[in-house]
Amino acid sequence: MNFLILIIESLKMSFLGIRYGIFRKPDGKKISKYLESLGPIFIKFGQLLSTRTDILDIATAKDLQGLTDSCKPFSVKKLKEIVEKELGGQIDHIFKNFDEVPLAAASLAQVHSAKLPDGREVVIKVLRPNIEKEVKKNLRLLKAAAKVCTYVYSESHRIKPIEVVHDYESTIMRELDLRLEAANTNLTRKNFAESEELYIPEVYWEMTTSKVMVLEKIDGIPCTDIDEIEKHGINKKRLAENGVMIILNQVFRDNFFHADMHPGNIFVSKKNPETPGYIAIDCAITGSLSNEERYILARMLQAVIKQNYKSLAQLFVSSEWVNPNSNIIELENTLRACCEPIFEKPLSEIEFGKLLLYLFQSTRPFGLSLQPTLVLLQKTLIHIEGMGRQIYPQLDFWGLAEPYLDKWLSDQFSPLKIKDFILENKDDLMLKASEMPGFIYETLDEIRGYSKNKRSYEEKIHKMEMQLQKEKYIIRFIGIGIITLCGIFLMLT
Numbered sequence: 001m002n003f004l005i006l007i008i009e010s011l012k013m014s015f016l017g018i019r020y021g022i023f024r025k026p027d028g029k030k031i032s033k034y035l036e037s038l039g040p041i042f043i044k045f046g047q048l049l050s051t052r053t054d055i056l057d058i059a060t061a062k063d064l065q066g067l068t069d070s071c072k073p074f075s076v077k078k079l080k081e082i083v084e085k086e087l088g089g090q091i092d093h094i095f096k097n098f099d100e101v102p103l104a105a106a107s108l109a110q111v112h113s114a115k116l117p118d119g120r121e122v123v124i125k126v127l128r129p130n131i132e133k134e135v136k137k138n139l140r141l142l143k144a145a146a147k148v149c150t151y152v153y154s155e156s157h158r159i160k161p162i163e164v165v166h167d168y169e170s171t172i173m174r175e176l177d178l179r180l181e182a183a184n185t186n187l188t189r190k191n192f193a194e195s196e197e198l199y200i201p202e203v204y205w206e207m208t209t210s211k212v213m214v215l216e217k218i219d220g221i222p223c224t225d226i227d228e229i230e231k232h233g234i235n236k237k238r239l240a241e242n243g244v245m246i247i248l249n250q251v252f253r254d255n256f257f258h259a260d261m262h263p264g265n266i267f268v269s270k271k272n273p274e275t276p277g278y279i280a281i282d283c284a285i286t287g288s289l290s291n292e293e294r295y296i297l298a299r300m301l302q303a304v305i306k307q308n309y310k311s312l313a314q315l316f317v318s319s320e321w322v323n324p325n326s327n328i329i330e331l332e333n334t335l336r337a338c339c340e341p342i343f344e345k346p347l348s349e350i351e352f353g354k355l356l357l358y359l360f361q362s363t364r365p366f367g368l369s370l371q372p373t374l375v376l377l378q379k380t381l382i383h384i385e386g387m388g389r390q391i392y393p394q395l396d397f398w399g400l401a402e403p404y405l406d407k408w409l410s411d412q413f414s415p416l417k418i419k420d421f422i423l424e425n426k427d428d429l430m431l432k433a434s435e436m437p438g439f440i441y442e443t444l445d446e447i448r449g450y451s452k453n454k455r456s457y458e459e460k461i462h463k464m465e466m467q468l469q470k471e472k473y474i475i476r477f478i479g480i481g482i483i484t485l486c487g488i489f490l491m492l493t
Contacts, residue, residue: 028063035064040071040107041138041172048168061357070131075107079112079126086212094207095122108135108175115216122204123219125178132176139169167372175284178213184283185215191254197242197267197281220267220279223387232270239268240392244400246278247384251377252294252408259376260285261383287376293319295412296373302405304355305398307343309336316363323367331366338362352385352397 035046050064054214080091087094097115103123108131112124128134146161174180181201189200201216208214221228229236250257258265258280267279289297296319303312313332316322322331338358342350356378360368370378388395 005176028060031060032063039138041135042142043143044107044172045168048067048171049164071105071107073102073110074128076100078129079110082129083127083212083472086209087207090247095124098124108172109178114214122214123217125181125213125215127176127178127211135172135176138163139172142168167375167469168374171285177210179208179210181282181284182208182213182215184286185258188250188258188280188283191250191256192246193248195277196272197249197277198246199277200283201279201281210250218267218279218281220269222263223266223268223278224390226391229268229391232273234268234270234273234276236392237394238274239278240388241400242277243384243388243391244395244397245404247380248401250445251289252298252404255288255291255294257377257380258285259380261387263383263387266387268336284485285375285376287380289373293371293374295409297377298405298409301401302409304339304359306407307339307401309333309339316366321368321370322363326366331363334362335359339424349388350398352381352401356381380400427468 005023018289028099031049032046035042046064050061057306083094084091093167095114096117096119099113102110102112107128109125109127114122114124116117116122142165143162146165163293182205185200185203188198191201192200199218201218204214204216221232221234223229227240247257247261252352253363260282261280265280265282267281269277269279271277296315300312300315300319303309309332310328313328316331317324338361339355342355342358360370360378383399385395390396
């Protein structure tokens with residue numbers, strides 16, 4: 001039965017693909033319409049593709065960015081059933097008030113406002129009924145389409161459709177467990193607990209399950225509502241700069257960043273207009289880099305800011321973002337040709353997000369390949385800078401990033417950093433230290449064994465050489481004998 005459904009859905013996908021003309025000369029607009037016709041799960045897939053400027057051209061990526069994840073709400077009756085089953089009680093007993101009109105209805109979940117018995121205002125996020133089954137069905141279709149694409153398109157080796165679908169699968173499956181989102185929300189809240197730059201709503205764990213999440217209702221201004229921001233007398237320059245500092249702190253200080261910071265998830269706090277901050281919601285998608293990735297990324301950003309193209313090219317190769325056998329000089333010249341026209345402008349007018357797009361586009365011939373987390377970070381940087389420039393067009397991303405990166409890189413090798421590393425990893429270090437004597441003895445035994453074996457091997461080799469010498473003399477003697485006998489035989493005849 002599942003196989004039959006897969007065939008039917010595949011035929012539907014093919015028919016719609018022919019209808020929208022994506023099989024011949026596809027562009028962003030055609031692909032967008034095609035994905036919209038297939039449904040919300042495919043729309044989310046298109047949103048993911050819009051960030052992959054390492055495999056798509058800029059025009060196509062921009063067209064896909066217009067896809068919106070909004071759906072028709074499912075019935076309140078069904079939502080109440082899910083909430084009551086998950087929380088183990090009547091909804092009228094759990095909440096003092098419950099608004100039946102949804103605040104938002106997306107492809108995976110629906111959000112309603114409510115009030116607790118003690119008067120606290122909250123929002124309830126509920127997964128759509130049978131959504132996991134629907135997602136898995138669509139993933140099977142995407143995987144089948146990816147395999148077909150691998151054989152049909154000549155550029156599939158560069159686009160890597162199977163890998164792209166796999167990345168999407170890992171992302172969307174994490175969103176199907178609201179406890180993961182709650183944990184991400186809680187960690188981000190802890191990271192900015194002492195900061196005025198960013199506020200994260202509180203999660204009510206006693207009312208949170210895999211299908212239902214209850215958290216504090218926020219009161220903020222949508223970050224795109226410039227008129228309302230001005231009405232409240234909020235310092236726009238400070239607000240825009242705080243946005244840049246938030247993402248830098250998330251990436252380099254906390255090593256845990258909100259990877260879905262589009263305008264719909266970001267609000268401006270009404271408190272403290274002179275030192276304004278943001279309010280962020282929907283922490284379902286987050287990212288984290290290894291220490292090595294953070295260090296390389298910081299050095300790359302620093303090289304871009306300082307226009308050090310040779311160092312940038314070397315970092316691209318050493319980090320394996322491009323083919324390891326890439327010609328450094330050619331790559332350096334490509335990066336220079338890409339960046340120099342942009343840097344002719346004043347720094348305050350250079351959009352970092354666009355520069356990243358151009359960098360990735362120009363390095364595609366060198367086999368550019370980015371880790372999914374870095375792609376998420378790229379998307380986040382573009383969103384944050386875009387929102388910042390909308391609020392304050394004169395935003396100087398470079399002037400903020402350069403001193404931050406210089407300090408962060410120098411701090412990595414400071415005595416305090418080494419001390420913190422020792423304190424954080426003292427248990428592992430003590431364990432390794434306790435194992436060190438045994439390791440040394442084992443190494444010494446191996447060396448001794450190697451020395452003995454070496455002498456033994458040398459003796460064997462010497463014997464073999466002597467034997468070869470003897471055999472060489474015997475062969476020579478036999479050869480001379482044969483020649484002599486042949487000479488005598490010829491003389492007699």
